[in-house]
């Protein structure tokens with residue numbers, strides 16, 4: 001259980017890192033927090049020839065608020081997001097989810113960029129980013145592009161990132177008025193990967209009906225899954241207890257094809273989806289009602 | 293590659309392969325075998341050390357990444373040059389917070405900053421703080437008791 005040999009590079013600027021990626025492409029791997037990559041290297045499931053350690057690129061770690069939203073550098077550690085007052089104020093859904101991302105020792109190293117690039121369907125951050133309509137900045141030596149979170153995650157551990165690209169920045173736009181969010185998950189033990197999780201967001205119109213709902217589920221498919229039919233069922237409706245329960249049932253019955261594994265059966269995952277969707281929608285409604 | 297790292301206040305310099313894990317560096321290069329290795333996938337917490345004051349998994353960091361950083365291992369807990377234990381270690385002993393002791397170094401280093409930051413934790417907070425460390429012997433009850441004892445002792449100023 002020891003990693004295979006590799007060449008180690010520790011660039012201090014983004015330009016250097018991009019040049020290295022341009023040179024080595026598929027043979028290279030970026031090393032951010034290492035909390036997903038190093039376990040796979042220890043088991044020799046990953047055998048990169050070149051490791052590009054981006055931990056010395058100070059410009060990639062920041063949290064700041066701008067007119068178009070909250071900007072987060074890809075190298076920002078989970079622990080930093082968990083503690084940040086700016087995150088709590090501007091992206092309370094992200095703050096609510098952070099304590100569920102692994103254990104404190106992992107959060108001290110793991111980064112938001114690593115978590116998104118890793119694209120684990122059981123991870124919290126991809127679902128949160130889709131719920132908050134975040135967009136990601138992706139840079140390579142020859143290109144600099146933005147992509148919506150909802151287009152970024154392609155499949156199991158697969159994203160739109162090319163071998164020579166780095167995810168550098170995440171922008172979370174401000175929430176619309178009269179909007180509330182909520183996150184809940186169930187794990188066997190605090191900090192373990194979730195059996196199922198739900199990130200929900202609702203916006204109310206002037207009459208108090210639902211003008212938009214987002215329900216993003218984790219651990220029920222190959223990527224985070226939007227419960228589109230359930231979302232549509234709430235559009236324009238008053239968010240009564242009955243309507244919320246109906247939507248939760250649509251989410252659990254029609255929107256997902258959850259896997260069965262040693263952690264949970266398919267049926268149990270559907271049951272959890274129903275319960276968590278109902279609870280998060282109810283909470284999000286409560287928050288939207290008291291939101292400015 | 294050259295690594296120069298401060299461990300428990302002492303500076304060490306070694307030439308190592310980049311693939312050497314910090315856990316193996318501490319154990320095999322520096323002979324600091326108090327840091328234990330259980331799973332090498334970040335799950336068990338036995339290898340937890342402090343990196344610049346923060347608990348991290350030493351099995352998920354390469355030794356070269358610790359270059360010019362400060363590490364604290366379980367060997368750094370008890371006051372040097374005495375036969376005294378650190379108060380947290382005493383609490384573990386007094387509350388029977390360990391049996392085989394394999395997991396203990398990881399628990400101690402996870403708890404050290406936790407108690408400093410949370411001088412008055414609830415049981416729920418203690419259990420959440422411990423969630424990243426596995427113990428196969430104690431059933432955790434006495435570990436939680438040990439934390440409470442350490443907190444009470446610190447409160448009384450002993």
Ligand SMILES: Cc1cc2nc3c(=O)[nH]c(=O)nc-3n(C[C@H](O)[C@H](O)[C@H](O)COP(=O)(O)OP(=O)(O)OC[C@H]3O[C@@H](n4cnc5c(N)ncnc54)[C@H](O)[C@@H]3O)c2cc1C
Nearest residue numbers: 030032033034035036037102110111113114115123167334
């Ligand atoms: C015991 C344990 C429990 C965990 N539990 C959870 C959990 O409950 N929820 C959860 O979400 N996560 C969990 N994790 C994973 C953890 O959150 C990781 O921190 C995260 O998945 C990866 O982030 P990292 O910075 O460590 O990335 P790394 O491990 O360094 O990298 C992961 C992948 O992303 C690539 N990469 C990294 N940064 C970039 C970038 N900026 N641009 C492009 N590619 C990049 C790397 O090349 C690599 O392929 C757990 C991990 C462990 C060990």
Ligand code: FES
Nearest residue numbers: 330331332337351
């Ligand atoms: S050996 Fe590092 S967490 Fe188990």
Ligand code: FES
Nearest residue numbers: 391393427428429
């Ligand atoms: S005391 Fe034996 S594993 Fe914890």
